[in-house]
Amino acid sequence: MLGHDVVARALVDHGVDTVFGVLGDGNLFIGENLQREHDVTFIGATHEANAVCMAEGWAKATGRLGVATVTHGPGLTNTITALVEGVKNETPMLLVAGDTPIENEQHLQNLDQHALVVATGAGFQAVRNVETIAEDVSSAVRRAHAERRPIVLNIPLNIEWDEVEYQPRPALNTPPVRLAPDPDQLESALGIIASSARPIILAGRGAVASGAREVLIQLGDVLGAPLATSVLGTGFFSDQPFNLGIHGTLSHEVAGETLAMADCLIVFGASLNFFTTDYQSLLAGKRVVHVNLDPSHIDRHAIVDSGVVGDARVVAEAMIQLLAEAEHQPSSFRTADLEKKLREFDPANTYEDKSYDGAVDPRTLTRQLDAGLPQDRQVVVDAGRFMLDALTMSVPQPRDLVTSHGFGAIGLGMSTAIGAAVADPTRPTVLCIGDGGYMMGGLTELSTAVHLGLDLIVVVYNDGSYGAEHIQLVAKGMDPTASLHDWPDFCAVATSMGCDTAKITSLDEIDAALEVVKNREAGKPVLIEACTDADVVSTIYGHHR
Structure with missing residues (x-):
């Protein structure tokens, strides 16, 4: 051979x-x-x-x-x-x-x-x-x-x-690691947790991989702790009455108020990077317990009060058992008022829409697309300032949110979305991408999606600029012209490649775009170009929760 x-x-x-x-x-x-x-x-x-x-x-x-x-x-x-x-x-x-x-x-x-x-x-x-x-x-x-x-x-x-006789090697079998916690680490962590008056549970992708959802919900009941997730845990607790949603720079107003009052953060399988901690501001005044299967992740981005090396589900189960033996009583942090605020919270009521005839507010665009696009979906988000809204799109399960901004590079989203769509061809994959990222790494690969007949819905947030640079130039009172670009007609190019297309220049056109998606042909990708205003967008986005 x-x-x-x-x-x-x-x-x-x-x-x-x-x-x-x-x-x-x-x-x-x-x-x-x-x-x-x-x-x-x-x-x-x-x-x-x-x-x-x-x-x-x-x-x-x-x-x-x-x-x-x-x-x-x-x-x-x-x-x-x-x-x-x-x-x-x-x-x-x-x-x-x-x-x-x-x-x-x-x-x-x-x-x-x-x-x-x-x-x-x-x-x-x-x-x-x-x-x-x-x-x-x-x-x-x-x-x-x-x-x-x-x-x-x-x-x-x-x-x-070269010629050789093939000698096979045993196939790799990777059973899930169910590492139990060290008793001393667990005791230290429980001492902090049991003495807290306003605890919050934060779950990340490590908790998702562990299958820890139900046990973390149970631990939240035992502690009287509201539940939150990192971005990569999106949707983990979506049906829970005390679900705060995303913990970090993308936290909504009710979550932000609640997080500010907390005195203890119990983290399961989440990285405490500056996104998840809002530049560590959300750790202020709190004692932090960090549970992670990988010891190198503990104290990696933020120094914590207690680290527990172990599987999220196994550690949470051990905590519940020990708290029961100690007859621990839940805190009063879960109030009827908090439940009412979370139930009634509507992000559309938290800002003044800045759409006009010619460009739409990306916040309103995202909210309407989130509600109107097929709900059983994967969502892939490229890097760019638009992602501050796109990352809040809902998904059925945390794994259905796929990101491509680990290195902060724009333009990786289209190919990442193609990979995800190939992995799960039974339902649509929604790609949210900025115009700069689309031109850098998306346009040429769109032809691959067409060739493969993927059920891919591409939403291009087009503000005609490199947005992250535009916002910095505007913030410093400088001329943003160098960040602006005159792109080709995205819909015309996508149509020539074999896509169905829709263009959104006002809020009135969103429903028509959603109809194109609803009536799309099997095996034919859809591209939606949503026009936004670079100057307006630069007034919207800043460091916020």
């Missing part, structure tokens, strides 16, 4: 059935073999960075290992931003990268690929020779899961044409 055949066989033996990529000299024969011999779904991207982002979107939507493949040299250098995004998000991924032949130092695309990969924070797994291919593939897969980051499997081209 030839080396490239062995690579393909080893990937399949480790459960790989979907691969995203751009083919070139260094990976061409691996990709061909995956399709021909193993019936692996291969999704061709227009750019290598997009292939990696597709793999990450797929991984986030499925909870499985995302796999992409690129060629050597420029094929790999094109993936740098996407690799860093995967590292920042701690997404297990495998990037199968060809390398130039070892004996040809003057190859035009020769590059120290190890140094390049290490600089991104991703892991590097070299295929040492043809005899070790199966072992090296297995090691790369195991490392991706264990280290929770992308691993680049580096394969010199000459090895791909």
Whole structure:
């Protein structure tokens, strides 16, 4: 068996059935073999960075290992931003990268690929020779899961044409980790929790992965604690009467008032980064207990009063048991007045709409799209100032919200959405993206979505500018002209690619756009261009909760 055949066989033996990529000299024969011999779904991207982002979107939507493949040299250098995004998000991924032949130092695309990969924070797994291919593939897969980051499997081209007898390695079996807490850590944490008068429970994606929803609801009842989530926990407690929603820079008014009164924050599987803590302002005056499966996440962004290493569900169950044994009584923080405020809260009543004939207020736009678009959906949000609204869109389950702003890079959303849509073709995927991000990384890949016949609904928040730069120039009293752009007609271009389209220039046109979505053809993406005003938007957004 030839080396490239062995690579393909080893990937399949480790459960790989979907691969995203751009083919070139260094990976061409691996990709061909995956399709021909193993019936692996291969999704061709227009750019290598997009292939990696597709793999990450797929991984986030499925909870499985995302796999992409690129060629050597420029094929790999094109993936740098996407690799860093995967590292920042701690997404297990495998990037199968060809390398130039070892004996040809003057190859035009020769590059120290190890140094390049290490600089991104991703892991590097070299295929040492043809005899070790199966072992090296297995090691790369195991490392991706264990280290929770992308691993680049580096394969010199000459090895791909060597003959070898295939010796399979055992497939990876990754049972969920159910780590019980250290008794001393648990005792310290419960001392803080039991003495609090106004506790709040904050759940993140780690609590979601643990399946801790019901036990955290029960713990909230035991403590009399309102419930909140990080952005990545959106929807976790959506049916609960004391659900505060997002904890952080996107907290709504009622949540903000409640969070300000709290004296204890009990965090399960959430990162206490500046988004989740509103630049640590929401930690002020509170004692903080942080429960996380990964000890390196405790005290990572904020120093806490007590850290507990363990699985969110297991730790919460242990807390409930010990609190019951101590006959702990719930606090009075959950009041009838708070329940009434949360029940009656309507974000549309918290601001003055600034829409006019020609541009819509992005806040009103988002609220109406949130209510009018199909409810059983995935939502993918690109980076940009529009995301301050787009990230508040509702989803059925936390995993249905997929983000692409771990590195703060715009333009990764379209390819991430394609990956998520490929992962779950049974329901629509809604992509919220700004005009700058759409032009940077979305426009060319839209043709891939059309080719694949994806049920993709793209909402472009078009203010004709690079918004984050526009707002800074305006805030400093400077001329924002350099941040403005005269883009092509997005709807006309999307129509020429094979999409259904709708353009929103006033609130009256939102219903018509929703009708286009409602009546969309199967296998035909929809693009909605929503016109906003860069100057108006810069007056709306600022540092807020």
